Amino acid sequence: MDVKKLIAGYDRIPLTNLPTPLEHARNLSTLLGGPNIYFKRDDCTALAFGGNKTRKLEFVMADAVKKGANVMITIGGLQSNWARQMSSAARKLGMEVILVLEGRKPENFQGNLLLDHIMGCELRFQEIPQEEEDREIQGECPITGRIAEELRKAGKVPYAAPLGAATPLGNLGYINAAVELQEQTEQMGIKMDYIVVTTGTGGTQAGVELGVRLLNLPARVVGLSISRHTREKAEEIAELSNKTLAFLGVKGFDFTPEEISVNYDYMGKAYGVPTEKGIEAIRTVARTEGVILCPVYTGKAMAGLIDLVGKGLFKKGENVIFLHTGGGTANFAYSQIFQ
Numbered sequence: 622m623d624v625k626k627l628i629a630g631y632d633r634i635p636l637t638n639l640p641t642p643l644e645h646a647r648n649l650s651t652l653l654g655g656p657n658i659y660f661k662r663d664d665c666t667a668l669a670f671g672g673n674k675t676r677k678l679e680f681v682m683a684d685a686v687k688k689g690a691n692v693m694i695t696i697g698g699l700q701s702n703w704a705r706q707m708s709s710a711a712r713k714l715g716m717e718v719i720l721v722l723e724g725r726k727p728e729n730f731q732g733n734l735l736l737d738h739i740m741g742c743e744l745r746f747q748e749i750p751q752e753e754e755d756r757e758i759q760g761e762c763p764i765t766g767r768i769a770e771e772l773r774k775a776g777k778v779p780y781a782a783p784l785g786a787a788t789p790l791g792n793l794g795y796i797n798a799a800v801e802l803q804e805q806t807e808q809m810g811i812k813m814d815y816i817v818v819t820t821g822t823g824g825t826q827a828g829v830e831l832g833v834r835l836l837n838l839p840a841r842v843v844g845l846s847i848s849r850h851t852r853e854k855a856e857e858i859a860e861l862s863n864k865t866l867a868f869l870g871v872k873g874f875d876f877t878p879e880e881i882s883v884n885y886d887y888m889g890k891a892y893g894v895p896t897e898k899g900i901e902a903i904r905t906v907a908r909t910e911g912v913i914l915c916p917v918y919t920g921k922a923m924a925g926l927i928d929l930v931g932k933g934l935f936k937k938g939e940n941v942i943f944l945h946t947g948g949g950t951a952n953f954a955y956s957q958i959f960q
């Protein structure tokens with residue numbers, strides 16, 4: 622199947638330079654003494670310091686523009702990378718932004734929240750009940766939909782974007798990332814044994830899983846979850862992947878939860894609460910590779926990767942690609958953990 626052609630059939634607004642680099646993390650690989658570790662540098666995408674949401678936003682924003690939107694609305698945590706990147710995309714396209722952020726207004730703005738503020742987003746601080754957050758991720762948008770309704774009455778054209786863009790449209794972005802990985806590993810002459818993904822909503826992992834299957838890549842995908850789950854993430858990811866297959870009109874196979882690997886061992890106490898091993902992993906990667914991970918997502922996942930090298934899952938001579946999904950901007954809001 623010509624996957625590139627399939628994706629090219631969907632509206633997309635270029636918001637960053639692609640492909641992102643695939644780099645051999647030589648010093649880290651030597652230090653760990655196991656597999657060859659590579660970083661897929663999606664932290665180097667554009668949109669107010671980039672991250673994994675940029676690829677998804679290329680498709681989501683194209684949909685918003687097609688619908689004539691002039692105000693983008695979404696929800697997230699105070700340090701939401703998604704909210705920051707979506708705001709940047711909206712500003713670039715001349716739109717207003719309303720962000721509903723979980724919790725009370727802090728005295729000092731830092732990290733992603735500071736960037737949202739600098740971009741002039743309208744910030745609404747409130748409690749977001751878990752059930753409503755889940756429905757926002759599913760695209761039912763109970764909170765942002767209500768705001769959109771008010772805006773419509775005021776003559777605006779709002780677009781409520783589901784948290785994290787864990788949708789078939791958003792997934793197209795990570796199918797594209799898999800296409801890039803195929804081309805880059807072919808050029809480098811290496812086999813992809815594993816792709817390690819930091820999993821939150823599961824949208825990014827679903828996109829990568831789809832890419833691997835559609836392209837028939839040899840890689841196994843390992844998702845390392847950093848957030849709570851009410852339902853098994855493997856079930857959610859299989860479901861979302863199947864929805865995307867239907868959206869693409871691809872028939873002939875589907876995903877079952879048993880085929881999807883999600884490990885919860887490195888999340889720690891809760892989403893957004895740093896772990897000792899995660900902080901250590903951030904330091905290790907910063908000091909060996911000069912690459913910045915984050916305490917909420919990629920630091921915890923890297924702690925997992927390092928541990929799994931020790932446990933022998935990733936073996937000497939194998940090639941492990943760590944998808945660097947970004948998040949470095951959150952470090953500024955967590956500065957005390959490094960002092």
Ligand SMILES: Cc1ncc(COP(=O)(O)O)c(C=O)c1O
Nearest residue numbers: 702821822823824825946947948
């Ligand atoms: C830095 C970073 N890594 C990983 C993720 C997880 O991505 P997903 O929600 O698609 O699973 C996010 C989501 O916000 C993120 O900001």
